[in-house]
Each structure stands twice: as structure tokens, then as C-alpha cells.
Amino acid sequence: MSNQKNDIESVPIIEGSAIDDISIDCVIFGFSNGILEVLLVQHGEGDSKGEWGLPGGWIKKDESIDNAANRLLEELTGLDNVFLEQLKVFGDPNRVSFRRVLTIGYYALIKREDDKLKASLVLTDAKWFKIKNIPNLIFDHNEIINYSLKHLRNRVRQAPIGFNLLPEKFTLLQLMKLYEEILDVEMDKSNFRRKILHMKLLKPLDERQQDVSHRAAKLYQFDQEIYDLLTQKGFNFEF
Amino acid sequence: MSNQKNDIESVPIIEGSAIDDISIDCVIFGFSNGILEVLLVQHGEGDSKGEWGLPGGWIKKDESIDNAANRLLEELTGLDNVFLEQLKVFGDPNRVSFRRVLTIGYYALIKREDDKLKASLVLTDAKWFKIKNIPNLIFDHNEIINYSLKHLRNRVRQAPIGFNLLPEKFTLLQLMKLYEEILDVEMDKSNFRRKILHMKLLKPLDERQQDVSHRAAKLYQFDQEIYDLLTQKGFNFEF
DNA sequence: CAATCTTATGGTTAAATTGACCACAAGTAT
DNA sequence: ATACTTGTGGTCAATTTAACCATAAGATTG
Numbered sequence: 001m002s003n004q005k006n007d008i009e010s011v012p013i014i015e016g017s018a019i020d021d022i023s024i025d026c027v028i029f030g031f032s033n034g035i036l037e038v039l040l041v042q043h044g045e046g047d048s049k050g051e052w053g054l055p056g057g058w059i060k061k062d063e064s065i066d067n068a069a070n071r072l073l074e075e076l077t078g079l080d081n082v083f084l085e086q087l088k089v090f091g092d093p094n095r096v097s098f099r100r101v102l103t104i105g106y107y108a109l110i111k112r113e114d115d116k117l118k119a120s121l122v123l124t125d126a127k128w129f130k131i132k133n134i135p136n137l138i139f140d141h142n143e144i145i146n147y148s149l150k151h152l153r154n155r156v157r158q159a160p161i162g163f164n165l166l167p168e169k170f171t172l173l174q175l176m177k178l179y180e181e182i183l184d185v186e187m188d189k190s191n192f193r194r195k196i197l198h199m200k201l202l203k204p205l206d207e208r209q210q211d212v213s214h215r216a217a218k219l220y221q222f223d224q225e226i227y228d229l230l231t232q233k234g235f236n237f238e239f
Numbered sequence: 240m241s242n243q244k245n246d247i248e249s250v251p252i253i254e255g256s257a258i259d260d261i262s263i264d265c266v267i268f269g270f271s272n273g274i275l276e277v278l279l280v281q282h283g284e285g286d287s288k289g290e291w292g293l294p295g296g297w298i299k300k301d302e303s304i305d306n307a308a309n310r311l312l313e314e315l316t317g318l319d320n321v322f323l324e325q326l327k328v329f330g331d332p333n334r335v336s337f338r339r340v341l342t343i344g345y346y347a348l349i350k351r352e353d354d355k356l357k358a359s360l361v362l363t364d365a366k367w368f369k370i371k372n373i374p375n376l377i378f379d380h381n382e383i384i385n386y387s388l389k390h391l392r393n394r395v396r397q398a399p400i401g402f403n404l405l406p407e408k409f410t411l412l413q414l415m416k417l418y419e420e421i422l423d424v425e426m427d428k429s430n431f432r433r434k435i436l437h438m439k440l441l442k443p444l445d446e447r448q449q450d451v452s453h454r455a456a457k458l459y460q461f462d463q464e465i466y467d468l469l470t471q472k473g474f475n476f477e478f
Numbered sequence: 479c480a481a482t483c484t485t486a487t488g489g490t491t492a493a494a495t496t497g498a499c500c501a502c503a504a505g506t507a508t
Numbered sequence: 509a510t511a512c513t514t515g516t517g518g519t520c521a522a523t524t525t526a527a528c529c530a531t532a533a534g535a536t537t538g
Contacts, residue, residue, distance in 0.1 A: 022261065022341065065330030065341070086327050089343050091304030102261065102304070104328050158393065173514075191497065193516075198495095214513045215505040412485075430526065432487075437524095453484045454534040 021100070024069050025056035025141065027087070027107040027148040028077070030128060031165040036181050037128040038145060039121075041076070043138055053138040054145070055126065056103065069106040078120030083109040083164035085155075087148055095140040103139075107148045109164035156182050157239040160201060163222035171209060171217035172196065179239065199237070201227045260339070263308050264295035264380065266326070266346040266387040267316070269367060270404040275420050276367040277384060280315070282377055292377040293384070294365065295342065308345040317359030322348040322403040324394075326387055334379040342378075346387045348403035395421050396478040399440060402461035410448060410456035411435065418478065438476070440466050 028039040040052045055076050059068040066086070074080050087105035095101070110117065129135070134145055156162050162178050163170070176192045179185075196202065202220040209216040227237075267278040279291045294315050298307040305325070313319050326344035334340070349356065368374070373384055395401050401417050402409075415431045418424075435441065441459040448455040466476075 059330070061339070062332045064332055065328060088325050089304060089328050091298070091343075093301045093303055100300070104330075154397065158397075171515090188497070188499085189515085190499085190517075195496085212514085213506050215503075215515050217515055410486090427527070428486085429488075429528085434525085451485085452535055454486055454532075456486055 021058075021102070023056050023058055023101055023103045024065065024072060025054040025090075025103045025105055025144060026069060026073055026084075027054060027105065027145055028073070029107065029109050029131075029148075029152065029165060030112040031178055031181070032112045032128070034177050034181060036131045036165075038131055038134065039077075039126050040129050040134075040137070041124065041126045051138050052127075052129075052135055054141045065104055069104075073106075073108055076120065076124065076126065077110065078116040079110060079114060083161060087144070087151055090140055090144060092140065103144075105144045105148065107152065109161060111165065111167060113167055153183055158237065160222060160227055160237050169205060169207065169219040169221055171219060173217060175220075195239075199230075199235075201230060201237070260297075260341070262295050262297055262340055262342045263304065263311060264293040264329075264342045264344055264383060265308060265312060265323075266293060266344065266384055267312070268346065268348050268370075268387075268391065268404060269351040270417055270420070271351045271367065273416050273420060275370040275404075277370055277373065278316075278365055279368050279373075279376070280363065280365045290377050291366075291368075291374055293380045304343055308343075312345075312347055315359065315363065315365065316349065317355040318349060318353060322400060326383070326390055329379055329383060331379065342383075344383045344387065346391065348400060350404065350406060352406055392422055397476065399461060399466055399476050408444060408446065408458040408460055410458060412456060414459075434478075438469075438474075440469060440476070 030037045030039060039055065041055045043049060043051050043053050055072065057068070057072040057075075059065055060071075063071070066084075069084055069086070070080065070082070073082060073084060084106055087107055089102055089104050091102045093100055095103070131145075131149060134142065136142065137145070156179070162175065162182065165178060166174060172193050173189065175196065176187055176189065179192075180187055201222065203223045203226065205219045205221055207219045209219065231237075269276045269278060278294065280294045282288060282290050282292050294311065296307070296311040296314075298304055299310075302310070305323075308323055308325070309319065309321070312321060312323060323345055326346055328341055328343050330341045332339055334342070370384075370388060373381065375381065376384070395418070401414065401421065404417060405413060411432050412428065414435065415426055415428065418431075419426055440461065442462045442465065444458045444460055446458045448458065470476075
């Protein structure tokens with residue numbers, strides 16, 4: 001134990017780690033018709049040709065991993081400035097069969113009705129899958145999705161991030177349906193309104209829904225500045 | 240954009256990623272005399288000789304990253320079966336100056352009064368530092384600690400993990416002091432008791448504190464089985 | 479041994495929040 | 509005109525929280 005120092009503390013110049021490679025895989029969440037979905041792509045090469053998996057890629061030299069994830073996301077969806085957070089590394093030695101590859105999981109929340117997105121997706125064979133109906137995926141990608149969903153469920157109750165899945169302007173009922181879908185619970189319209197409005201982090205607009213076959217609801221907008229202000233004053237988002 | 244498929248979806252056989260190496264760094268939290276502390280080690284080699292940093296090391300072939308983290312932790316502290324969770328990867332291209340190294344951050348919660356721990360630590364030049372008084376560390380280790388503390392603060396309010404920093408048997412006031420220290424808030428003794436006891440996840444023991452110069456308090460124990468049972472029934476720990 | 483000090487433990491009370499409802503408003507569709 | 513759907517605002521009892529207060533059970537001190 002006396003040469004422990006070298007094992008534990010120093011950066012090895014010669015040996016290096018035993019890992020061949022590191023990839024990035026991204027769970028892209030979308031919300032459409034009241035349903036939470038994930039964007040998957042079809043695998044092109046090797047044994048797994050034709051099977052579905054998470055979109056992913058490799059980190060470039062001189063590129064931070066967050067930048068890499070953002071770049072990959074934009075290459076696929078055409079979107080930048082997207083909500084994107086790292087999940088964690090998945091590092092089972094056998095997660096990829098033919099050699100050792102670690103992957104850094106990310107998850108993104110995107111607005112489905114964005115035009116740039118729609119234009120990008122017609123060019124690829126990416127497809128949206130309902131979260132409750134994910135097929136068998138390559139490697140450990142099912143595990144990554146399961147983890148990301150669990151993470152999203154926690155995160156969405158702690159921080160006002162759900163808005164990233166909705167259009168810029170949304171109704172309170174749309175927001176509630178989003179929470180119901182993500183958390184897999186039923187909520188009370190009236191109580192939900194009271195709670196969320198009471199937080200005062202939504203900016204009420206002078207606009208209403210269009211083209212609905214019932215009374216049009218008021219539109220609201222999430223305002224990051226308001227939220228930052230409230231947070232400074234000690235406010236803590238919680239659902 | 241027509242060859243996007245290869246960029247995004249396939250595992251490259253030839254190119255590989257541009258990352259040289261992956262290390263593991265571990266933030267080891269301890270709680271002593273009402274103060275939250277972190278275990279640091281002195282760096283042995285190169286430019287940074289003598290500077291303090293997080294204990295860390297390398298992942299072996301055929302070893303999962305969780306196993307690697309556990310092994311490194313045991314090598315340093317002599318402890319196994321410790322609370323240990325992955326934080327995330329830190330991947331700035333310049334986080335280590337001389338070449339590109341990613342590091343996977345972990346954090347551990349350990350019981351300071353463990354005898355195996357004490358025996359192990361006398362053999363090393365590891366040292367406990369108060370969380371509010373961390374010196375300048377090598378690489379991005381200050382950032383990793385800051386991140387881990389933020390993470391711990393969230394986690395400790397969502398899951399009953401604080402116990403891992405206390406002795407097997409503890410008083411309610413000790414537990415409260417732990418929360419106060421981690422969350423950096425003041426709490427009300429009486430309200431704290433009511434709230435935690437009301438959850439019914441602590442097993443009251445027929446023992447009391449020893450060797451205190453005042454009325455001895457009842458000892459309690461955290462019981463994972465009780466917690467699992469409650470969780471199954473829909474209980475949700477929250478502080 | 480009485481006074482004093484410290485922490486333990488168990489209340490009380492008002493205020494705030496939550497959950498389960500109800501009722502009516504404001505539109506659309508028939 | 510009527511029915512139907514969602515929006516919006518409200519009530520009320522139950523629960524939880526925050527801010528206290530009071531007493532108990534010891535140990536310490538002069």
C-alpha cells in the first residue's frame with residue numbers, strides 16, 4: 001500500500017486508461033398530441049443494420065463534450081439553442097459487443113412544431129417513438145432511455161424545464177397535460193392552475209388560442225428572467 | 240447532409256474518438272463535528288507536485304466504471320459497501336493542460352468514525368478539508384467539488400441518503416445538524432422532529448446517547464427495508 | 479443539595495397549502 | 509335554442525408548515 005500514491009493520485013503519462021473510445025448518445029424528447037415521444041434513428045452499419053437506436057456520435061478534438069452534444073443535435077434536427085443536459089456515462093465493459101466503448105448520455109427537450117426541425121427530419125430516416133412503446137434498441141440504448149425518463153421525471157418537478165417541450169406560447173391545460181404525461185399521474189385542472197399561477201413565473205399574454213372548437217384559453221409564456229429573479233429571492237420551483 | 244448517417248449513427252471502426260484518456264475522480268464527503276468535509280490527496284508527480292486534488296485513478300479493462308470507482312475508493316479508504324454515485328463527466332478540452340483527459344466524477348458519503356477508515360488514512364497523506372475552506376486544487380477539481388455539493392444538496396432533499404454520513408445509530412439532533420450543514424439553513428428542532436418522525440422511516444432504538452453532559456437523547460437507525468416498503472406504497476421522501 | 483445550564487421532547491396556534499369538489503362562463507357544434 | 513366542451517374562478521375541509529412556548533431530564537457548579 002505504500003506505492004498507493006501512484007495508483008490513486010497521478011495522471012499516468014505512459015499507461016493511459018484501458019478505454020478505447022467514448023461516444024455521445026442523446027435522448028431527444030418531444031411532446032406531441034399529449035404524448036411524450038423520443039426521436040430514434042436507424043442504424044446503418046454492421047450487425048445491427050436496420051435496428052433502431054439513439055442518435056449519437058463522436059467528440060472532436062478541441063471540442064468540449066457539451067459542444068459535441070450540441071453539434072450532434074443540430075446536425076440531426078437543425079436546431080440550436082436547445083435545452084440539453086448531460087445525464088451520465090454508461091460504462092459497462094460489454095455494452096458494445098465488439099470492443100469497449102463508453103458513451104456519455106445526454107437528453108434534450110425540443111419543441112416539436114419548430115419548422116427548422118420539421119425540415120431537417122424529412123431528410124433523415126429518424127422517427128418519433130412513443131415513450132411507452134419503444135422497440136428493442138441496439139447496445140444499451142433501452143437502458144439509457146429508461147434512465148433518462150426517470151431523470152426527467154425528477155428534474156421536471158424540481159426545475160421549470162417542461163416548457164421546453166411546448167410551443168413558445170401555451171395554455172395552462174397544455175402545460176398540465178404535459179406534466180400528467182411525463183409524471184404519469186392525473187391532475188386537477190383547477191388546482192393545477194392555482195398552483196402554477198401562484199408561483200408567478202408565467203407571463204400572461206393578451207392572446208388566446210386560435211382554431212379550437214371550444215372556448216379559447218388564454219396563452220402564457222415562460223419567462224426565464226422572471227424565474228431568475230424569483231430564484232434570487234429564494235424561490236424554489238417544486239411540483 | 241446526405242452522408243449524415245455515418246456521422247450520427249454508426250460506430251466508427253477506424254477513426255475512433257479524439258479522446259486520449261478517461262479518469263475517475265471522487266468527491267468523498269464526510270461529516271465531523273457538525274461540519275461537512277471533503278477528503279483530498281496530495282499530488283505526487285509533475286508540475287502539480289505538492290498541490291491538493293481529488294483522489295482518482297483509472298479504469299481497468301473489463302471493469303465497469305462503477306466498479307472502478309468502488310475499487311479506487313476502497314484502495315484509499317479501506318471501505319467497501321459505501322454510498323457512491325456517479326455525478327457526470329467533466330470534458331473541457333483544456334481541463335488538463337498537457338493532453339486531453341476526460342474525467343468521470345463520482346461522489347461518496349462515508350461514516351467518519353469507521354475504524355477501517357481511520358486505519359487506512361494514517362497510511363496516506365490524505366487530509367480532510369472543510370467544504371467552506373477548500374484550497375485551490377489541480378485541474379478542474381474545484382469545479383467538480385462545487386458541482387458535487389450542488390448535486391448533494393438536491394439529492395439529500397429527495398432521497399434518504401444523509402444517513403450515510405452519520406454513525407449507524409444517531410440522534411434526531413445530529414440528523415438535523417447534518418441537514419443544516421449540507422443545506423446551509425437553520426431549522427427548528429421541534430418541527431424537524433415532527434416531520435422526520437412522521438415519515439416513520441427511522442427505527443427508534445431502546446438506547447440512548449452515552450457520555451454527554453446533558454440529558455441523553457434517544458438513538459434512531461435508518462432502516463432501508465422500511466424505506467423500500469414505504470416507497471412501494473407510494474411514499475416519497477422529501478425535505 | 480439547590481440553583482443553573484443544556485439539550486430533549488412534546489405541545490399550541492395561526493397561516494399556508496392541498497385535494498376534492500362545485501358552478502358558472504364562453505365559446506362551438508347541431 | 510340546446511347541448512357539449514373546455515376555461516376559469518371559487519368553496520371548504522383536511523393537511524402541512526412555521527413560529528413559538530413549556531416542561532422534562534439530566535449534568536455541572538458552588
